Amino acid sequence: MGYYSLRLCAGGGAFEAVPSPRLTLHLRQVKGTLESNGIPVVDARVMLIAQLQREVTLSRDGRVLIKTRDNDEASVVFHRLRKLLDLPEVEDRA
Amino acid sequence: MDSAEWAHCKIRRVRSVPPMSRGVMLMSGGIDSPVALYYMLRQRHEMVAVHMDNRPFTDDSPLEKVVDHLRALEGAFGRKVPLYVLPHGPTQITLMRNTDRHVGCVMCRRFMWRSAEKVAERELASFLVTGEALGQVASQTLSNMRSATASVQLPIVRPLIGFDKQEIEAVAKAIGTYGISTRPGLCCQAVPDKPATRTNLVQILQEEERIDVEQILDECVRRAVVM
Numbered sequence: 372m373g374y375y376s377l378r379l380c381a382g383g384g385a386f387e388a389v390p391s392p393r394l395t396l397h398l399r400q401v402k403g404t405l406e407s408n409g410i411p412v413v414d415a416r417v418m419l420i421a422q423l424q425r426e427v428t429l430s431r432d433g434r435v436l437i438k439t440r441d442n443d444e445a446s447v448v449f450h451r452l453r454k455l456l457d458l459p460e461v462e463d464r465a
Numbered sequence: 466m467d468s469a470e471w472a473h474c475k476i477r478r479v480r481s482v483p484p485m486s487r488g489v490m491l492m493s494g495g496i497d498s499p500v501a502l503y504y505m506l507r508q509r510h511e512m513v514a515v516h517m518d519n520r521p522f523t524d525d526s527p528l529e530k531v532v533d534h535l536r537a538l539e540g541a542f543g544r545k546v547p548l549y550v551l552p553h554g555p556t557q558i559t560l561m562r563n564t565d566r567h568v569g570c571v572m573c574r575r576f577m578w579r580s581a582e583k584v585a586e587r588e589l590a591s592f593l594v595t596g597e598a599l600g601q602v603a604s605q606t607l608s609n610m611r612s613a614t615a616s617v618q619l620p621i622v623r624p625l626i627g628f629d630k631q632e633i634e635a636v637a638k639a640i641g642t643y644g645i646s647t648r649p650g651l652c653c654q655a656v657p658d659k660p661a662t663r664t665n666l667v668q669i670l671q672e673e674e675r676i677d678v679e680q681i682l683d684e685c686v687r688r689a690v691v692m
Contacts, residue, residue: 383649384526393658415521417561418654428521428654436654438524 374462377449379440386437386445390459394433401429401456408455423448433458487511487590488622489581492534492548494527494650497596497625499534499642500633504624505594506542513588514546515581517553519653526650532692533645541640548692549584551685553577557655559681564672566657571664572672573655574613576682582617583686593617598625598633612664 373392380387398419402412405421413420419429425448426438435452437445452458488505492498492514505512516531528550535546553576560572581593597605614621625633637643 380652382523382526382652384524384651387652413521415558417558418521420521430654432658434654436651438651440649 373459375435375449375453375459377442377445377461379442380436384438384440386439386442386449388435388437388449388461390433394458396429396431396433396456398429398431404455410455421452423451427452486592487513487588488592488594489513489515489585489588489590490546490594491577491581491596492516492531493596494530494534494646495596496637496643496646497598497633498531499538499596499646500636500640501594501596501624502534502538502546503541503636503640503642505622506538506544506546512546512594513584513590514548515584516548516550517577517580518550519553519557519655521554522557522653522655524651526648530645530648530650534642537641537645547588550690550692551580551584552688553580553685556681556685559676561655563675567659568661568664568669568672569655569657570660571609571612571669574609575616575669575673576685578614578617578621579678579682580685582619583682584689585619590619592620592622594622594624596625596633597623598628598630606662608663608665609661612666612669615666615669 373390373394375388375390377386377388398414402414402419405412411422417431421427421429425444427448428436435449437448439445439448449461453460488510490498490502490505490512492502502512502514514531514535516528518528531548535548539546556576557573560569564572578593585593597610599605599607634643637646
C-alpha cells in the first residue's frame with residue numbers, strides 16, 4: 372500500500388500531493404467518477420483539471436496539484452479527492 | 466549605493482557604446498532571464514522578448530512576471546522591448562502523448578528554440594539569447610544544451626553561462642527583478658519524474674520522428690500574441 376506526501380510545490384504557488392510509489396491513474400475513469408459527483412472536469416488529455424473548492428490537476432502518474440497556498444485548505448481538498456477516487460492516505464514522514 | 470543607484474550607474478557607464486544588433490531573448494519569468502536581458506540591454510543591443518506560455522502546465526504567474534520584468538527593465542533603460550507570447554501548452558501535450566517522457570525537458574527546449582528562431586526571422590534578428598548557466602538544472606547540462614540547441618541555426622548568446630546562482634541573484638536584486646521572479650507560482654507540471662541529464666542527439670531525433678515538428682511549430686507561431 373502506497374501513501375501520498377502533501378507539500379508546497381517548488382514554485383511555492385500550490386500544494387502537490389505526490390504518491391510513493393507512483394500510481395497509474397486511468398484518467399478517463401477518474402474523469403467519469405468526478406463528473407458523476409458533480410465536479411466539473413476539463414480533460415487536457417495528459418492530465419485532468421478538476422474544479423473542487425480549488426482547481427486541482429491530476430496527472431497519469433498520480434501526482435495531484437492543488438492550487439492554493441493554504442496547507443489546511445489543500446488538506447481538505449485532497450481528503451475529498453482521496454475519498455472520491457479511493458486514493459492512498461497522506462503519510463506524514465516528518 | 467542602493468540597488469537603483471547601482472543599476473543606474475552601470476547603465477550610465479555604457480551609454481557611449483554604439484547600438485549593436487538585434488536579438489531575441491527567451492524569457493521564462495525566473496531569476497536568470499531578466500538578468501541576461503539586462504546585460505544585453507546594457508550593451509545597447511536591440512532586444513525582442515519571447516515567452517513560451519506553458520498553460521495549462523503552469524498558471525498565469527510566469528507571464529505576469531515576464532511582463533513585470535520587461536516593465537522594470539524598459540523603465541531602467543528607457544527602451545521598449547516587444548514581447549511575443551507563444552502558446553506552448555499544446556506542444557507539451559503532443560510531446561507528452563507521443564515521445565519518451567524521460568527526455569521531455571530537452572524536447573520542450575528544442576521547441577522553445579525553434580519558436581524563438583521563427584520570431585527572429587520575423588523580427589530580422591540575428592541571434593538568440595537565454596539566461597542559461599551551465600549545470601544549474603537538468604536541462605542545462607552540456608549534453609542537454611547541445612541536444613536542445615542543435616534544433617536551430619542562429620547563434621545563441623548566454624550572458625550568464627559562467628555565473629553561479631548567488632552571482633545571478635545578486636545582480637537580480639540590484640536591478641530590481643529578484644522580487645518579481647520569486648513571487649509564488651506553479652512549478653511546471655510537464656517536467657517528468659526523472660528528467661534526463663545526459664541525452665544524445667540521435668535519440669532525440671528518433672523521438673522527433675514520432676511527431677510532426679513543422680506542423681506543431683507553425684501552429685504555435687501562428688497563434689503568437691505580440692504585446
